[in-house]
Amino acid sequence: MTDPLVRRMRPFGTTIFAEMSALAVRTGAVNLGQGFPDTDGPAQMLAAAAEALRGGRNQYPPGPGIPELRAAVAAHQRRFWGLEYDPDGEVLITAGATEAVAAAILALCEPGDEVVCFEPYYDSYAASIALAGAVRRPVTLYPGPEGRYQFDPAALRAAFGPRTRLVLVNSPHNPTGKVFTREELALVARLCQEFDAYAVTDEVYEHLIFTDAATPHLPLATLPGMRERTVRISSAGKTFSCTGWKIGWASGPAPLVSAVTRVKQFLTYVNGAPLQPAVAVALGLGDDYYTAFRDGLQARRDQLLSGLADAGFGVLRPEGTYFVTADITPLGGTDGVEFCRSLPERCGVVAVPTQVFYDDADAGRRLVRFAFCKRPEVLAEAADRLRGYAKS
DSSP: OOOOOOOOGGOOOSOOHHHHHHHHHHTTTTSSOOOOOOOOOHHHHHHHHHHHHHHHOSSSSOOOOHHHHHHHHHHHHHHHHHHOOTTSSSEESSSHHHHHHHHHHHHOOOOEEEEEEEEEEEEEHHHHHHTOOOOEEEEEEOOOOSSSOOOOOOOOOOHHOOEEEEEEEEEEEETTOOOOOOHHHHHHHHHHHHHOOOOEEETTTTTTTTTOOSOOOOOOGSTTTGGGGEEEEETTTTTTTTTTTEEEEEOHHHHHHHHHHHHTTTSSSSSSSOOOOOHHHHOOOHHHHHHHHHHHHHHHHHHHHHHHHTTOOEEESSBBBEEEEOGGGGOOOOOOHHHHHHHHHHHSSEEEEEEHHHHSSSGGGTEEEEEESSOHHHHHHHHHHHHHHHOO
16 A cells, blocks of 8 residues: 655654654663653642642633733743733744744745755754745754854855745754854844745743853844744743643744734644643743753753763763753764664663754764753663663
């Protein structure tokens, strides 16, 4: 029987995250592949969710999201980034950031339009671009002399052209941990305006920038001329350790948010009714929560970096996110997919090969990604196992 799947989606099989998580379960390995925490989020948020469940908030919420969450999202963006959005018309609640990205691409791209993105990219980006019948134009991020990921400005300019419809920017960046600088974002902004393109920004790690990062996080929408052409996306999952809740949001000028809404309503329509008021509570937590959360993750990042270095990996220090990328070359590795598929059997640890996030697989063939959003004792066990592998 021929494959009934439409041709544009045939290159996309089971996601690498599902494959590697299943491998972790089958082998009993420590799963540092998929980026989800193994602890719960803030107690105030969990209590608010329980109250909403018991208080009858279990039916369809309004299509754009409940008013108090939209207001909380707008207040949060004003508080941290100085961005003003009207909760009524410029903020949309979505089923996580993944849906928001998909709805934005489907809403804004005609078949044959081009989407500029940075590789390695989160795998759903390529799938969403394919679903829209659009064409991706990747610009490669590569480690510079100090191990910090960068791109060639000439390559970014060359990726833009008469069919460019939008640029997709993920900062802080998964999987590299890169935080885009003001100069890099200014170039993106100039090119968007020169080619009359929109921007879709995935900023789910906006609060996970470490104190030793070379630059703070800067939303692209804050740059001159960019608020009116940017759909800004974030979510509760990473900041509040509730990745299974799938509560995200898109914000931007009313015409762009309206376009995204008209697509999103035919994807999930609405979701997470009793979770939405809980996320509204979380967004209003004091600065001490955000600082402690960042500091705790930074300590776990440093713990894993030390373990990976001791095990012989070439380690690339991330400036933000949940993830660290490591070079397998010092361990004799030449192919990340083969390395990651054999690692659970050989030492009981799961990682993700980053080459699957590139169009140019050779650019990431010897890099693998580890997640450090785990309890310190889990990271310690993983480090011990990896050190044993290096000595074998």
